[in-house]
Amino acid sequence: MNELHAQFVIEARELVRQATDDLIALEQDGSAPARIDRVFRAFHTLKGSAGVVELPAMTLLLHAAEDLLTAVRGGKVAVSADIIDLSLACLDQVSRWVDDFDAAAALPADAGDTGRMLAERMRAFLPGGASATAPAATHEAPVAAGVADWVLRLIEQARDKIVGSPALYSISYEPIPGCFFNGDDPVDLMRQIPGLLAFHIEPRSPFPPLAEMDPFACNLRLQAIAAADRADLAKIFRMVPDQVRIEPVPAEALSAPATDGKSDDNVALVRAILEAQAELLRMPGRTEGLAGCIGAARRVALNALRAGGFVQLADDLERNAPITLDSAGLLALIEQAAARLDAAAAAGKDSGVEAPDTATDRSDKPAERTLRISEDKIDALVNLAGELIVAKNTLAHSVKALDGQGGNVDLLRRDQDAIDRLAVELHDNILRLRMISVAQVFRSFPRLVRDVARQLNKQVTLITHGENTEADKTIVDRLFEPLVHLVRNAVDHGVETAEQRRATGKPEAATITIQASHSGDRFLVEVSDDGRGIDPATVRRRAAERQLLPDDELAALSDEQVIDLIFAAGFSTAETISDVSGRGIGMDVVRTAVERMGGRVTVASKVGAGTTVRLDLPMTIAMSLIMVVEAGGQAFGVAMDAVSETVRLPPDRISRIKNNEGFVLHDQVVPIVSLADLMKLPPRPAEGVSRLFIVAETGGRIAAFEIDAIRDRVEVVLKPMQGLLAGARGYAGTTLLGDGQVLLVLDVKEIMP
Amino acid sequence: MAEADAGRSHGGKRILVVDDSSLVRLYYRAALEKAGFSVEQAINGIEGLEKTLTQAFDLVIVDVNMPRMDGIAFLRSLRSQADIAVAGLPALMISTESEREDMAAAAAAGANFYLVKPVSEADLVRHAALLAGVAQ
Numbered sequence: 001m002n003e004l005h006a007q008f009v010i011e012a013r014e015l016v017r018q019a020t021d022d023l024i025a026l027e028q029d030g031s032a033p034a035r036i037d038r039v040f041r042a043f044h045t046l047k048g049s050a051g052v053v054e055l056p057a058m059t060l061l062l063h064a065a066e067d068l069l070t071a072v073r074g075g076k077v078a079v080s081a082d083i084i085d086l087s088l089a090c091l092d093q094v095s096r097w098v099d100d101f102d103a104a105a106a107l108p109a110d111a112g113d114t115g116r117m118l119a120e121r122m123r124a125f126l127p128g129g130a131s132a133t134a135p136a137a138t139h140e141a142p143v144a145a146g147v148a149d150w151v152l153r154l155i156e157q158a159r160d161k162i163v164g165s166p167a168l169y170s171i172s173y174e175p176i177p178g179c180f181f182n183g184d185d186p187v188d189l190m191r192q193i194p195g196l197l198a199f200h201i202e203p204r205s206p207f208p209p210l211a212e213m214d215p216f217a218c219n220l221r222l223q224a225i226a227a228a229d230r231a232d233l234a235k236i237f238r239m240v241p242d243q244v245r246i247e248p249v250p251a252e253a254l255s256a257p258a259t260d261g262k263s264d265d266n267v268a269l270v271r272a273i274l275e276a277q278a279e280l281l282r283m284p285g286r287t288e289g290l291a292g293c294i295g296a297a298r299r300v301a302l303n304a305l306r307a308g309g310f311v312q313l314a315d316d317l318e319r320n321a322p323i324t325l326d327s328a329g330l331l332a333l334i335e336q337a338a339a340r341l342d343a344a345a346a347a348g349k350d351s352g353v354e355a356p357d358t359a360t361d362r363s364d365k366p367a368e369r370t371l372r373i374s375e376d377k378i379d380a381l382v383n384l385a386g387e388l389i390v391a392k393n394t395l396a397h398s399v400k401a402l403d404g405q406g407g408n409v410d411l412l413r414r415d416q417d418a419i420d421r422l423a424v425e426l427h428d429n430i431l432r433l434r435m436i437s438v439a440q441v442f443r444s445f446p447r448l449v450r451d452v453a454r455q456l457n458k459q460v461t462l463i464t465h466g467e468n469t470e471a472d473k474t475i476v477d478r479l480f481e482p483l484v485h486l487v488r489n490a491v492d493h494g495v496e497t498a499e500q501r502r503a504t505g506k507p508e509a510a511t512i513t514i515q516a517s518h519s520g521d522r523f524l525v526e527v528s529d530d531g532r533g534i535d536p537a538t539v540r541r542r543a544a545e546r547q548l549l550p551d552d553e554l555a556a557l558s559d560e561q562v563i564d565l566i567f568a569a570g571f572s573t574a575e576t577i578s579d580v581s582g583r584g585i586g587m588d589v590v591r592t593a594v595e596r597m598g599g600r601v602t603v604a605s606k607v608g609a610g611t612t613v614r615l616d617l618p619m620t621i622a623m624s625l626i627m628v629v630e631a632g633g634q635a636f637g638v639a640m641d642a643v644s645e646t647v648r649l650p651p652d653r654i655s656r657i658k659n660n661e662g663f664v665l666h667d668q669v670v671p672i673v674s675l676a677d678l679m680k681l682p683p684r685p686a687e688g689v690s691r692l693f694i695v696a697e698t699g700g701r702i703a704a705f706e707i708d709a710i711r712d713r714v715e716v717v718l719k720p721m722q723g724l725l726a727g728a729r730g731y732a733g734t735t736l737l738g739d740g741q742v743l744l745v746l747d748v749k750e751i752m753p
Numbered sequence: 754m755a756e757a758d759a760g761r762s763h764g765g766k767r768i769l770v771v772d773d774s775s776l777v778r779l780y781y782r783a784a785l786e787k788a789g790f791s792v793e794q795a796i797n798g799i800e801g802l803e804k805t806l807t808q809a810f811d812l813v814i815v816d817v818n819m820p821r822m823d824g825i826a827f828l829r830s831l832r833s834q835a836d837i838a839v840a841g842l843p844a845l846m847i848s849t850e851s852e853r854e855d856m857a858a859a860a861a862a863g864a865n866f867y868l869v870k871p872v873s874e875a876d877l878v879r880h881a882a883l884l885a886g887v888a889q
Binding site: 003004007008011041044045047048049051052053054265266269270273276277279280283286288289290291292293294295296297298299300302303304306307308323443444447448451452454455456480481484485488492 | 776783798818830832842843849866883
């Protein structure tokens with residue numbers, strides 16, 4: 001069984017189970033609209049799925065059920081025990097078929113008849129009875145849709161008989177396997193078609209060997225085109241409306257002169273696409289989304305022309321239709337291109353005729369007062385300034401060395417100070433060139449919030465503060481994705497519906513605030529809502545279910561700490577089979593994105609009062625302040641922002657707990673980790689004197705790393721690990737020290753016990 | 754026809770499939786990936802909107818009937834985005850609905866093209882290629 005079939009079986013079983021539960025609940029507690037909606041949706045999805053794996057009997061049955069539920073949902077038919085019974089019977093049948101399909105990759109031979117009988121019983125509940133709502137047969141076909149290959153083939157066969165451009169219909173009739181027993185005579189029905197122009201019969205699936213063939217099961221597909229009246233055609237097939245599709249043949253399918261199959265299909269399709277764009281632009285009364293529609297129509301017209309091989313026509317259109325062109329102007333140009341399609345196709349596609357310039361050139365904008373500089377140039381400057389900082393550090397190293405040899409370095413030191421200051425200032429200024437405001441990121445949110453809220457029947461007021469706050473372009477760009485996620489989550493899960501809010505005495509409209517600000521050299525972005533808040537008990541339960549932590553550790557966490565678990569990888573479920581069975585919110589994605597920028601994310605929430613997620617980001621990602629420490633005779637860098645303090649302690653302050661050492665600092669037990677041990681380096685011989693630690697705190701955990709010495713504090717350009725070490729855990733990157741030594745910089749978060 | 758397309762590079766064009774049925778998504782993805790597209794998925798309009806805002810695509814294929822945010826609301830919102838690169842994303846709507854009103858509603862919401870389910874693999878790939886601008 002292939003992947004598609006396996007997936008179908010899993011999904012169908014889940015949907016049947018869920019719809020069954022909902023139907024039973026519906027019977028018990030009355031017709032709650034949300035419940036009916038869920039049942040409807042389950043049937044609808046099942047129907048679509050049955051179509052994908054090509055089970056016509058199941059599709060037919062579910063279609064009838066869906067129609068009935070549509071009527072129930074729309075209040076046209078009242079829910080009754082009979083309807084629920086019948087719907088459950090329908091689900092039972094589907095469930096049996098799914099089992100059959102799972103076992104034999106096919107439905108039993110009688111499936112068509114069974115489905116039809118049940119479908120008729122369902123249709124009997126509909127106002128107007130069975131015949132009035134029989135599916136599909138009289139539906140208008142999509143004009144914009146491409147014309148099926150078989151229709152084009154039949155048109156070619158009948159080309160001599162087609163005079164002018166009559167209204168043609170295509171008829172595709174797939175009798176059910178048991179049709180002969182119903183007294184149907186498919187070929188005779190086809191023979192009755194008035195104005196029949198061309199006719200084709202083929203097997204639906206390859207015929208089995210003669211010995212295994214069931215001569216009483218119909219395996220035919222009958223196709224025809226006819227110049228006839230739709231009503232007459234519908235009358236002929238009135239007994240089998242579920243097995244036939246009658247669709248008008250679009251006029252352009254007639255005009256397409258077919259010489260060699262596929263490429264001419266493509267010409268027809270390019271034309272159909274251009275016409276659909278024209279139709280899109282002709283839609284009256286559009287106010288919202290006009291620019292988007294014009295932009296999309298333009299892009300699609302260019303895409304279709306280029307992809308169809310009409311490069312010259314595409315170039316003409318692109319030149320004459322600036323993106324700022326209005327709807328009518330673009331419409332005229334697209335119609336023009338469509339009209340020239342045939343000529344271009346006949347002339348070998350690419351020799352398009354010179355197009356008249358109809359649009360005015362709008363390039364004569366007033367010159368801007370700002371200088372536009374490419375990002376590459378600025379990045380080159382950033383790198384140069386970074387190297388200058390390294391050179392400056394080298395100079396400091398040299399001065400220190402000279403000083404140690406007893407030379408007089410006063411003058412040199414003064415020059416060094418000046419160069420230090422200039423280099424740092426230069427670097428800062430260059431980095432500022434890359435600073436942009438968050439305004440452009442914030443711009444997308446009012447619309448997102450409004451549309452999502454409206455969809456979910458919620459009222460939400462969005463407030464933004466600090467649009468002019470600036471940060472490095474890379475940070476601002478990367479900020480967008482986690483922020484979209486957070487804002488969407490706030491609307492989707494954070495705030496309640498208006499009714500729920502009213503019931504708890506809150507104003508009906510919820511408020512979501514996005515705020516950007518600077519704090520020192522940090523760039524802070526907060527997303528807060530006044531919604532339902534995160535319930536620590538729920539988080540605790542879910543964390544336990546997913547076994548994110550051992551039970552005792554989980555129990556030891558405070559409510560505030562527990563809430564942070566929403567950021568843990570694995571807290572959110574992976575995508576489940578459908579929306580109805582629930583879905584995680586993916587906060588670990590936010591955390592990963594933020595940490596990749598060198599930031600931190602925290603959450604504060606109060607049940608019933610709301611949630612605030614805070615992103616604490618660097619303003620630039622080019623420079624980091626690190627501490628150079630020594631352990632086991634080697635130097636390592638540690639990012640300063642992870643170090644909360646350094647302490648030197650006498651041996652009697654250190655206590656041993658089983659195999660571990662620790663000490664008490666500010667009323668807190670801090671476990672000791674030997675950095676030399678961690679790095680598999682020989683420990684320094686114990687001297688019996690005081691010991692030196694850097695205390696690091698991250699993600700609510702604390703540890704003291706024992707080191708031999710602190711060498712320096714430097715501002716460096718951190719380069720990511722490359723080559724063989726690219727994936728190594730525990731390292732934040734490397735940097736060049738003043739003396740030319742490559743320093744490994746540790747990622748304290750990763751090596752935290 | 755789809756087999757003939759196998760292995761042909763479609764220039765890594767990216768398509769977002771928005772459909773609540775995992776089965777439909779799987780079907781589209783398999784067909785489109787075989788034809789050389791790279792495919793991202795979303796399970797409803799809200800998730801689709803989020804993805805179109807944060808990632809670049811050459812085409813979005815969207816269902817009509819979906820929970821939470823349906824295809825029509827999704828398209829309306831998409832077309833109204835401030836960023837024209839997002840708002841002008843080509844959109845192919847594929848639905849089981851075949852009534853004229855349904856198609857008119859799709860066009861009014863900003864769908865560039867409309868197909869009625871079921872759609873064959875070959876038709877899906879052919880339409881996607883032209884709408885996303887892949888040379889045939």
